Amino acid sequence: MATLEIKNLHVSVETTDGPKPILRGVDLTVRSGETHAIMGPNGSGKSTLAYSIAGHPRYEVTEGEILLDGENVLEMSVDERARAGMFLAMQYPVEVPGVTVSNFLRTAKTAIDGKAPALRTWTGDVKGAMDALRMDPEFATRNVNEGFSGGEKKRHEILQMELLRPKFAVLDETDSGLDVDALRIVSEGVNRLKDTSEVGVLLITHYTRILQYIKPDFVHVFVAGRVAEQGGPELADRLEAEGYDRFLASAV
Template identity: 80%
Template sequence: MSSTLEIRGLHVSVETENGPKEILRGVDLTIRSGETHAFMGPNGSGKSTLAYSIAGHPKYKVTSGTITLDGEDVLAMSVDERARAGLFLAMQYPVEVTGVSVSNFLRTAKTAVDGEAPKLRHWVKDMKNAMAELKMDPAFAERDVNVGFSGGEKKRHEILQLELLKPRFAVLDETDSGLDIDALRVVSEGVNRAKETGDMGVLLITHYTRILRYIQPDFVHVFIDGRVAEEGGRELADQLEAEGYDRFLKAATA
């Protein structure tokens, strides 16, 4: 069934030593099932703030605007309710969870999202197959979540969660950062598999066009100073690669 994630007039602030600071300054965005939207912009433009605001991080305060999923008010949902509704965040800096194995974490997450535990025999098979596709050593299943993982291993684990949890919409916050070319290809293939099997919508946040060689965007958005400065297709990403963000930064400060 087709779904729509809609953001309208979103303003978000964070608390600083000098009081509230507005980061997002009126974001409008619509993502439908099966679409991939690439959000590109320089450091400090607010891309991660958008990702965490969708996911419900308490640090980020929505001061005005709406986020809806098929007409339902996402902002009224707790973090776990957002996950059960079909929203997923692959974090830029995945956290370590000492004392919890990857296999227990994944099955607990799947149970929480679906409302019932997956049948163990099928679950073990699905997890092993997904790990093999991502070229993850099966021994990782019994290791503590992200503890001692390299940057690339942490990102593969994020995509393993994505493939097994099967969300309706995935927000990928700089999933390509810290990956070598082989890991980038493997991770990108995982995103593409998840998208194809579940008709998932994707919001892909990145600085660089290299991941867009493997995950083809339907729409590209240039994000500057908490706003969408320009929108287009893949050709806009190629233009950014050639010219950088200078003209958008100059326009923002003019």
């Protein structure tokens, strides 16, 4: 069983006015097979947590630790974090002109595993994952995220996750911009990986609709860079009914 531990994490982001503190002491532990939903209002630090775990250079960890099976993630480069088993599905995936989806996926898999996958097996794996995500085979010949719709970008993120099979996946608002059908298909992809690989999931979202498809074991409410409350799935239902007002009032 793998474990991701976040201990007393403080993070600042560089702005035109200098460093701005965002996270102010976050503690969180995720184990293999667990799904943790991170919820909270805009500006509460949810995406900052995601990018700090992944190693985005704009986010400076000023205090605390991120440990993967006891190893200090903060001492790893971005590619080392990926090889160690970390994966980030971005809220706003970037375009990569001139690089086809098929080349991108195989290059990524080779970098993660340290060797190229057998072509016959790999071709079947890619086709199977694309079929399950209702993706047209022609998708593999397109440049990464170039001209993709919002739903296509999010399906591509889940396609990567299914093929790379990380230990821990951080899904940063994967539900944003998806219609009902796309949301269901993307959620099914996450659940397939959970069923077959025991991946630990950090699911960042504003809304409870994706939690109807991906059932969380734990829910954490972020407010002003801290975990204001945590509990089981019933906490998400309470947030849906009451909103964040009571947390925002106490944070002032």
